[in-house]
Amino acid sequence: MTSPAADEPVLSVRDLHKAYGKVTAVKGVSFQVGQGEIVGLVGPNGAGKTTIISIILGILEASAGRVLIEGLDIATRRSRALQGVNFAAANAPLPGNLTVEQNLRIFGMIYGVANLSARIETLLEDFDLIRFRKTKCGVLSSGEQTRVILAKAMINQPRLLLLDEPTASIDPSTARDIRARILAYAGGGHSGVLWTSHNMYEVEEVCDRVLFLSRGAVVLEGDPKTLPADHGARTLEDLFVEVAHEALHEHGAAA
Amino acid sequence: MRPSRIGAIVLRQVYLLAGSPVRVVPLFAWAAIDIVLWGFITRYLNSVASPGFNFVPALLGAVLLWDFLTRVMQGVTTAFFEDVWSRNFLNLFATPMTVPEYLTGLVLTGITTSLIGLAVMLVVATTVFGLSFLTYGLAIIPFVFVLFLTGIALGVLGAAIVLRLGPASEWLIWPIPTLISPFAGVFYPLSILPPWMRAVSRVLPPSYVFEGMRSIVAGHGAPMGALAWGAGLAVLYVVAAGMIFTWIYRYAIRTGLIARYSAETVS
Numbered sequence: 001m002t003s004p005a006a007d008e009p010v011l012s013v014r015d016l017h018k019a020y021g022k023v024t025a026v027k028g029v030s031f032q033v034g035q036g037e038i039v040g041l042v043g044p045n046g047a048g049k050t051t052i053i054s055i056i057l058g059i060l061e062a063s064a065g066r067v068l069i070e071g072l073d074i075a076t077r078r079s080r081a082l083q084g085v086n087f088a089a090a091n092a093p094l095p096g097n098l099t100v101e102q103n104l105r106i107f108g109m110i111y112g113v114a115n116l117s118a119r120i121e122t123l124l125e126d127f128d129l130i131r132f133r134k135t136k137c138g139v140l141s142s143g144e145q146t147r148v149i150l151a152k153a154m155i156n157q158p159r160l161l162l163l164d165e166p167t168a169s170i171d172p173s174t175a176r177d178i179r180a181r182i183l184a185y186a187g188g189g190h191s192g193v194l195w196t197s198h199n200m201y202e203v204e205e206v207c208d209r210v211l212f213l214s215r216g217a218v219v220l221e222g223d224p225k226t227l228p229a230d231h232g233a234r235t236l237e238d239l240f241v242e243v244a245h246e247a248l249h250e251h252g253a254a255a
Numbered sequence: 256m257r258p259s260r261i262g263a264i265v266l267r268q269v270y271l272l273a274g275s276p277v278r279v280v281p282l283f284a285w286a287a288i289d290i291v292l293w294g295f296i297t298r299y300l301n302s303v304a305s306p307g308f309n310f311v312p313a314l315l316g317a318v319l320l321w322d323f324l325t326r327v328m329q330g331v332t333t334a335f336f337e338d339v340w341s342r343n344f345l346n347l348f349a350t351p352m353t354v355p356e357y358l359t360g361l362v363l364t365g366i367t368t369s370l371i372g373l374a375v376m377l378v379v380a381t382t383v384f385g386l387s388f389l390t391y392g393l394a395i396i397p398f399v400f401v402l403f404l405t406g407i408a409l410g411v412l413g414a415a416i417v418l419r420l421g422p423a424s425e426w427l428i429w430p431i432p433t434l435i436s437p438f439a440g441v442f443y444p445l446s447i448l449p450p451w452m453r454a455v456s457r458v459l460p461p462s463y464v465f466e467g468m469r470s471i472v473a474g475h476g477a478p479m480g481a482l483a484w485g486a487g488l489a490v491l492y493v494v495a496a497g498m499i500f501t502w503i504y505r506y507a508i509r510t511g512l513i514a515r516y517s518a519e520t521v522s
Contacts, residue, residue, distance in 0.1 A: 060511050092345040094343075096341060097275070098271070
């Protein structure tokens with residue numbers, strides 16, 4: 001895949017809409033993820049985060065709007081666009097009946113990774129998985145499975161990495177370790193990361209920019225370190241709770 | 256189409272088979288038991304029937320070929336079910352892999368696993384019960400070709416049905432060969448069927464194979480024209496099954512079925 005121009009965003013989401021019948025899950029969402037940038041996508045349950053990620057990954061069709069990955073439209077050039085993308089989601093474990101190494105090999109082949117054996121060795125080492133290489137993924141602990149999912153997500157050295165609550169079910173120590181790895185990866189400057197999380201401490205620590213989603217729309221956007229003060233909140237978590245309460249209140253009034 | 260992506264689907268099944276004897280045994284065990292059962296039935300029929308008619312190529316050959324079709328279909332659907340059972344759709348379809356690449360991987364997996372079953376059936380049928388494929392002459396090539404294509408079409412169609420209706424619809428898929436066998440004339444000539452059943456038989460490619468097989472055994476030669484028609488139908492069904500799968504896949508992408516695929520969410 002050819003490298004994009006230095007100023008071209010890795011991901012560009014333009015006026016995205018998704019409706020399921022009369023229910024609108026996403027309405028008019030637009031944002032970009034630049035090279036080397038980590039963007040947080042936060043919001044209460046049902047706000048539309050996973051829907052947006054599913055559309056970006058090409059497993060859900062948008063009702064309207066466009067998703068461009070390195071300039072390629074996911075709707076018309078899906079296979080080519082996804083060549084430089086990968087994802088890790090807490091709700092999408094790898095097949096438990098295959099070993100760690102087998103899973104990495106299969107996904108490496110799907111992405112057409114060059115020097116695959118060497119790449120697998122690097123990832124097994126990076127994610128402390130060498131002793132589990134012959135272990136079936138289904139018998140690993142949550143933390144170990146998360147490391148395998150992240151290793152899979154790195155197999156093709158993606159230009160765009162989508163992380164859907166990657167640290168949702170793991171202990172603080174492992175979560176910190178994973179955050180460090182992702183930061184180091186994005187710090188290389190060539191890849192963008194879109195990160196959803198309910199952990200505001202995590203978002204504040206790793207994200208360069210954060211988008212607050214509520215009922216399918218972006219209601220706030222900014223630097224997670226300055227955004228709370230800008231909106232009269234003490235912490236990012238307080239701001240999150242405020243936004244979530246407002247959404248609930250509006251929903252209740254509408255009903 | 257990228258060979259490495261197709262290879263990944265086949266390799267996944269090879270890994271599963273290599274790591275699980277439970278998956279290997281069904282590839283040949285039931286087929287072998289079928290041949291043994293029908294082998295003894297044909298021996299018994301040969302002993303009580305009038306001399307001059309050999310039930311082995313007519314009946315045992317039919318069982319073997321019908322089992323082959325069933326194995327091909329099961330090979331394709333089982334490879335698909337592995338993704339259903341391990342809830343792997345999200346991981347798989349969020350990659351650059353295309354539907355034709357995925358289906359080709361399933362079909363190659365089906366070929367590999369069904370050939371194992373076919374080899375075991377051939378060994379048992381020829382060595383124990385004296386079945387000789389030389390009886391059928393060169394017509395065995397179109398026989399196998401038509402049944403092979405029909406098995407692929409049924410397998411892809413079965414996968415499409417489960418993709419649309421959810422994992423709980425698995426039980427609908429396995430009996431499909433049994434459902435069409437009365438119309439395919441596996442064990443009897445189509446002439447004994449009522450007219451409406453014969454009309455259905457005419458659109459089933461296997462019926463041309465089994466009619467052709469009986470024609471050869473009766474000494475009338477292979478009806479190559481009818482076999483060509485059967486082969487044409489089988490090719491048509493493979494294309495149609497692929498189109499149906501693609502259509503359902505697009506429906507699943509449009510509605511979000513792929514993203515939340517599980518027994519609980521699919522209606």
